Amino acid sequence: MVSKTGDKSKIKIRKARSADIDKICQIEAQQFTNPWKQDYFTNELDHHIAYFYIGEDTDSREILGYIIFWIIEDMLELHKIAVSADSTGKGIGKQLFGFMLDTARTNGVEELFLEVRKSNAGAIKLYEAFQFQLIDVRKAYYPDPIEDALIYKLVLNNTENIPS
Ligand SMILES: CC(C)(COP(=O)(O)OP(=O)(O)OC[C@H]1O[C@@H](n2cnc3c(N)ncnc32)[C@H](O)[C@@H]1OP(=O)(O)O)[C@@H](O)C(=O)NCCC(=O)NCCS
Numbered sequence: 001m002v003s004k005t006g007d008k009s010k011i012k013i014r015k016a017r018s019a020d021i022d023k024i025c026q027i028e029a030q031q032f033t034n035p036w037k038q039d040y041f042t043n044e045l046d047h048h049i050a051y052f053y054i055g056e057d058t059d060s061r062e063i064l065g066y067i068i069f070w071i072i073e074d075m076l077e078l079h080k081i082a083v084s085a086d087s088t089g090k091g092i093g094k095q096l097f098g099f100m101l102d103t104a105r106t107n108g109v110e111e112l113f114l115e116v117r118k119s120n121a122g123a124i125k126l127y128e129a130f131q132f133q134l135i136d137v138r139k140a141y142y143p144d145p146i147e148d149a150l151i152y153k154l155v156l157n158n159t160e161n162i163p164s
Helices: 018-031 038-046 092-106 121-129
Strands: 011-015 050-057 063-072 075-083 111-117 133-142 147-155
Touching: 011 092, 018 038, 018 063, 018 075, 038 050, 050 092, 063 092, 075 092, 092 111, 092 121, 111 121, 111 133
Parallel strands: 075 111
Antiparallel strands: 011 050, 050 063, 063 075, 111 147, 133 147
């Protein structure tokens, strides 16, 4: 695990492809107690409303994180964001999140939604840093272990206060 020294990793963000799925599943297994199966990721590659991108090290090309979101007309839903356990705390999640917001603006999105486990303090801090607002709680929504989901929303109008 890389120490949280504040050093930043520069990544290249590109569309995911099928050759990436094995590595993505490794990161997924590190980071989630109920990881998505390989098929879920494969299906997202060709789904017409899905945006499935990876962040790779600019030198080694190693995949360090990934993000999946859907854009449905003027609404965006975040479905996945994860960073390799060795690379957390180095600004990669923030870069993937910033990419999502840029894509939202480019595509005329007005509202963004995401859900997160109540205990996931790191992710919640990231979302709140980008001005997402808590709008709802779904009781016992997640399995393994059972836990509430917090629903967050961001309205994209004049968002120059959002970090890039
Ligand atoms: C959540 C996650 C994607 C964040 O990615 P990351 O690369 O570690 O995050 P960054 O280094 O870009 O940090 C961005 C901000 O998030 C917050 N943050 C992220 N992880 C944190 C942690 N463990 N503790 C506290 N704050 C954290 C901080 O506010 C940080 O900003 P700062 O460095 O300016 O203080 C990553 O930790 C991860 O993969 N977690 C497991 C999977 C997961 O929970 N995904 C979200 C499911 S809803």
